[in-house]
Amino acid sequence: MKRILSALIFSTLFFCIQAQQDKAFVDSLFHIALTNGRAYEDLRFLTKNIGGRLTGSPEAAAAVEFTRQRMEAYGFDTVWLQPVMVPHWVRGEKPERGRVLSNTFGTIDLPVTALGNTVGTGFPGITAEVIEVKSLDEVLELKEKDVKGKIVFFNRPFDETEFSTFSAYGGAVDQRGSGPAEAAKKGAVAVVVRSMGNKINKVLHTGMTRYQPNVPKIPAVAISTYHAEELSAMLKSDNELNIYLETHCEFLPDKLSYNVIGQINGTEFPEDFIIVGGHLDSWDVGEGAHDDGAGCVQSIDALRVLKLSGYQPKYSIRAVMFMNEENGLRGGRKYAELAQKNNENHLAAIESDRGGFSPRGFTTTGTDEQEKMIQGWAPLMFDWGYYDFSKPGGGADISPLAVQNTLLIGLYPDSQRYFYIHHTPNDVFETVNQRELELGVGGLASMLYLLDKNLEKKNKK
């Protein structure tokens, strides 16, 4: 009994000393991030000197080169480009136009933005009657004769009572993702979707839609929440109201692009990996500051901070700039495919792709044991505003690594501002706060450290 007790005391004591040492080291990583961070200046370059980085654009290529150079300048052990063929959708040079044509209300301007990956209307555009629905189910229930030749207007707002704006987004985004295909099945000629944003304002949110095989590809645009409310009100008085749409987007042939990877070699198990990343591409309407310039520069800086701390990781640590998350996920898929092919064992992958806002915690998708382990680290970061490690989730780009049973982790920042900015012209450098960004870097570096220290090497075969 005495022996058990002293073993217990010893191990508790050891745990406490261990936890204190971890806490001190985590604090030191945050200190470096907050006083010696590079993420904010890197983001300034990425947004202000390069700008929006739609897959296939010259800006996306410039961002590949810029992040490669930064990681080399920061002295990572290896930095390289991983080729990946990407889709090449372009918005087109000519203005996008929308207009309400009503016998009751007259001719009213309706600002629109094309959804990503859609076909354009071309010249002279499309004019058709409008039918409003609130959901995909409503479209499924409609008779073909009620939809045929019309423009379907998807107008389901965000549920503002959701604390998580990502949940509210998830509850509305099927309209944008599948709305055009479902409407086309019923004979619609175009689709107008309420912007995926909180509250009522005039901001236009783009984002990808998905066509289906053997279903006509019809043009699709978003309108602002303000104009969605206005259009809905007009339709109540004039159900013969028409809309005119003109867009010029199109697909060009696939193009060669790259994931950009920087690595710090592991001292014990260099062939096993822990990675952290974001996606380098962004929509073209803004500067891709929060989505996801922030995640990219944070990932790079997390490695730099870890290096500066003097910590020598057991496993190889990588920062990965994924290409083409927004309209294809080709980069994420390619990375996982090559990891499998090259027998690269990925123990854990972290993604930062929920905006560069004040962090509140991490999401985790792994085994029960892994999730419990990570939740146990919450007290180590509480002083830095991280308190919630309870939610599931990883990130889009790292999700294909699930085939390796990789532990998937997502940085979980405050989400209240995100859907005012996401996929809009508001996604600019000025909306990112330096300290909020840096607190994310501190958390990512700490998570890399804790994973490296605590994850056990698994034998893949």
Place this chain on the structure above:
Amino acid sequence: MKRILSALIFSTLFFCIQAQQDKAFVDSLFHIALTNGRAYEDLRFLTKNIGGRLTGSPEAAAAVEFTRQRMEAYGFDTVWLQPVMVPHWVRGEKPERGRVLSNTFGTIDLPVTALGNTVGTGFPGITAEVIEVKSLDEVLELKEKDVKGKIVFFNRPFDETEFSTFSAYGGAVDQRGSGPAEAAKKGAVAVVVRSMGNKINKVLHTGMTRYQPNVPKIPAVAISTYHAEELSAMLKSDNELNIYLETHCEFLPDKLSYNVIGQINGTEFPEDFIIVGGHLDSWDVGEGAHDDGAGCVQSIDALRVLKLSGYQPKYSIRAVMFMNEENGLRGGRKYAELAQKNNENHLAAIESDRGGFSPRGFTTTGTDEQEKMIQGWAPLMFDWGYYDFSKPGGGADISPLAVQNTLLIGLYPDSQRYFYIHHTPNDVFETVNQRELELGVGGLASMLYLLDKNLEKKNKK
């Protein structure tokens, strides 16, 4: 034993049912705040139609009238103005000028903003040699002959490793508050203070300084953190560098102004009060959006939301718009003085004056029992992002109520962005996010409800 056990089970069950009911009611208050809030539109009026509201200004008077009218329109039981004589400091109409005059570097523009309540230099300004210090202590240690006739430059930066930016502010603000008086004691002719802000940028932060009796009142200005770094670097090469300063601020005679109070009458103890408030005055350089338009409109909306919920409070609940927090605290002092005089028993007072950002919790200063009780409510608001109820603190305007042993509470929002905005031209409506503001309203309404339900009436005498 059986009886004790069933009593225990019964009371646990009762507690659970009670907690569930409280949780449901708190949720309903947040739902109202997020779907039917008025705070954001009220803030738009206060900032965009009225603007900065320096004590004694026509804008401050307009804000008194506006908030009175809003509270009447929202149907509060009583709305009234509480007269208070306030200081009337004006910045002056003529431009504020600063200039570095150096034989080494030449003549360089140095943007300045006068500190609140300072005297101006008048025309033709002051030109003098500069001596840099990092702290008040450093000034105390200097010999009079080294300071006499010079401009003292206080250049202690924020400690960026503090997670709480309010702590970083607290660690630097004595330079602004007492720097001019301490420098004057040693014979300085003026003071230049590094802006009270995080990181390096060109933003000018004003704020109050305090002269001392029988010490000469010398002009004092702030310069940006960017220019503070630049000036410091220049002083290293040229310690005979001069600065030219010109400001035209002055004190006019005290003026009549008002605290604005709206009340919902208590059903059981109408003579006992729980209040929530912010300060209506703001600095003149911005629109007073976060500091503290946000706290004002949140307080009003918290009462409106509570009313809309149908909850009938036991105690009388007030929203109080305090006047003159920024450069005098006359409103807060007058309110407490009249509360004492009129035998108004204040059980609890909440203040929102830390910016309209995403809430993270509440601070509390009360008895151990009270603090423990409030910490027990944390789980009721966790789903709304409130998790930290552990910190002490109330608010400046409510602090004079401490003489009544009033339980003092502060809304505790995310503070990372605050000291980029506080007391600057950046303090405008556009920097406030609607959902973040409304989550504060939900929390204030919930706190009012929980206090009203759980606080026991105390007999003052």
